[in-house]
Amino acid sequence: MQLPEAFIQKYSKLLGEEAPAFFHAFDEQPTKGFRLNPLKTHVEPLNHAIDDPVSYCQFGYYGSVSGKTIDHQSGLIYSQEPSAMYVGEVAHPKPGDRVLDLCAAPGGKTTHLASYMNQQGLLVSNEINRKRAEILAENVERFGLQNTIVTNESPDTLEKHFVNFFDVVVVDAPCSGEGMFRKDHEAMQYWTPEYPLSCANRQKKILQSALQMLKPGGRLIYSTCTFAPEEDEQNIAWLLKNYADLKIVPIKKYPGMSDGRPEWADNNSELAKTLRIFPHKMRGEGHFIAQLEKQINDSNRKEPKLQKTNVTKQQKQDWHKVADKLLTNSIEDSRLLVFGDYLYAMPANLPDLTKLQVIRPGINLGVFKKNRFEPALPLALAFKPVNFQKPVQISEEQWQKYVHGDTFTITKDVENGWHVLTNHELTIGFGKVVNGVVKNFYPKKLRFEIKN
Numbered sequence: 001m002q003l004p005e006a007f008i009q010k011y012s013k014l015l016g017e018e019a020p021a022f023f024h025a026f027d028e029q030p031t032k033g034f035r036l037n038p039l040k041t042h043v044e045p046l047n048h049a050i051d052d053p054v055s056y057c058q059f060g061y062y063g064s065v066s067g068k069t070i071d072h073q074s075g076l077i078y079s080q081e082p083s084a085m086y087v088g089e090v091a092h093p094k095p096g097d098r099v100l101d102l103c104a105a106p107g108g109k110t111t112h113l114a115s116y117m118n119q120q121g122l123l124v125s126n127e128i129n130r131k132r133a134e135i136l137a138e139n140v141e142r143f144g145l146q147n148t149i150v151t152n153e154s155p156d157t158l159e160k161h162f163v164n165f166f167d168v169v170v171v172d173a174p175c176s177g178e179g180m181f182r183k184d185h186e187a188m189q190y191w192t193p194e195y196p197l198s199c200a201n202r203q204k205k206i207l208q209s210a211l212q213m214l215k216p217g218g219r220l221i222y223s224t225c226t227f228a229p230e231e232d233e234q235n236i237a238w239l240l241k242n243y244a245d246l247k248i249v250p251i252k253k254y255p256g257m258s259d260g261r262p263e264w265a266d267n268n269s270e271l272a273k274t275l276r277i278f279p280h281k282m283r284g285e286g287h288f289i290a291q292l293e294k295q296i297n298d299s300n301r302k303e304p305k306l307q308k309t310n311v312t313k314q315q316k317q318d319w320h321k322v323a324d325k326l327l328t329n330s331i332e333d334s335r336l337l338v339f340g341d342y343l344y345a346m347p348a349n350l351p352d353l354t355k356l357q358v359i360r361p362g363i364n365l366g367v368f369k370k371n372r373f374e375p376a377l378p379l380a381l382a383f384k385p386v387n388f389q390k391p392v393q394i395s396e397e398q399w400q401k402y403v404h405g406d407t408f409t410i411t412k413d414v415e416n417g418w419h420v421l422t423n424h425e426l427t428i429g430f431g432k433v434v435n436g437v438v439k440n441f442y443p444k445k446l447r448f449e450i451k452n
């Protein structure tokens with residue numbers, strides 16, 4: 001790969017003897033990987049081998065993902081570059097925690113963080129870019145997350161709503177993406193010698209907001225997929241100088257992982273506790289990770305007002321008419337929230353969202369049409385087959401028709417009405433059965449064709 005000349009000069013100087021091996025790694029194939037979704041691992045993948053685990057990630061495997069498979073469509077797997085998997089592993093929130101993923105699209109870290117939370121607590125997954133936030137919401141829904149809301153805010157707006165609120169904040173920062181060069185050659189086109197510094201300034205602003213939202217005793221996980229010291233050790237050095245209440249928490253280093261480089265910042269030896277993944281030392285594209293803790297102080301912590309349900313009597317009736325026949329356990333009415341024509345189930349104890357741009361305030365349960373309610377795909381994906389009454393098992397051939405948007409026939413003894421469709425013990429979506437024909441409600445924008 002033809003790396004920019006200034007890049008070669010910079011890293012020759014920084015890495016010395018190690019530099020040739022580092023540059024050589026850019027000519028190797030990128031490393032691919034995926035994580036299994038523990039919310040759905042009552043079954044093994046159908047279409048992907050899990051014989052090459054990533055040693056440092058509980059859910060991670062090496063291998064590439066095919067999107068047009070039951071594994072992917074059902075949310076059983078999520079494609080993620082292996083070194084990025086260590087960010088979620090370091091963050092490792094507990095069920096019940098309040099967690100913020102501040103720069104979240106397309107959702108690699110969010111889905112990973114949720115994997116430890118077992119649908120409990122609250123995960124706020126935020127993305128500043130609207131289009132990317134919509135893709136993030138799609139991935140959150142595919143993964144079946146019940147405790148996650150997706151917001152589309154700038155960090156400085158978000159910070160006003162969640163002061164000292166979160167147990168864990170992840171800042172997977174927009175960066176100069178030097179670790180992406182091998183995977184995405186275009187990333188190199190943006191690179192100039194000045195680019196890392198301009199990214200570092202933007203990252204400092206994001207970090208300032210992140211710290212406002214972190215509660216005393218909480219942890220901040222900062223990561224980038226770049227090698228640039230300006231965005232990595234130098235930003236952490238800046239934090240330590242400017243925030244007396246922050247301390248670095250060491251990160252466990254697996255074979256091949258490297259210490260952060262104090263000499264690439266202000267020589268503060270604490271910076272060695274941060275972590276670097278280099279592509280010439282491990283099977284991965286490269287990452288920088290730092291973990292910091294906000295010391296306990298006596299700052300005032302005011303609990304925010306909670307979001308109240310706003311569903312009308314008629315809407316409640318329309319929802320229950322469908323839900324009572326579809327679900328084995330009901331969703332509490334106090335969690336129902338209407339946004340436009342859509343009905344959502346909020347996570348428990350959700351703070352008031354009135355002034356925020358919200359893409360998804362919880363599970364999208366469905367849409368109110370004139371005098372009726374139509375269940376939506378995310379409701380099917382958020383639960384297991386056992387959580388639905390009378391699930392209908394479909395074959396792989398029927399699944400292919402379903403994801404293509406076609407109607408298909410099933411045995412005539414299946415009752416008319418809404419049914420969750422399953423394959424291989426995984427929920428796939430909803431179909432409306434009318435006299436042995438399954439009407440297709442798979443969202444148009446997600447449809448795809450399998451060419452045999």
Ligand SMILES: C[S@@+](CC[C@H](N)C(=O)[O-])C[C@H]1O[C@@H](n2cnc3c(N)ncnc32)[C@H](O)[C@@H]1O
Binds near residue numbers: 102105106108110174
């Ligand atoms: C490295 S990507 C995040 C990847 C994501 N965490 C994942 O694992 O899938 C950084 C994200 O930050 C967003 N971003 C860009 N400028 C931002 C800003 N000023 N504040 C917050 N986020 C920003 C980008 O749109 C991008 O989606």
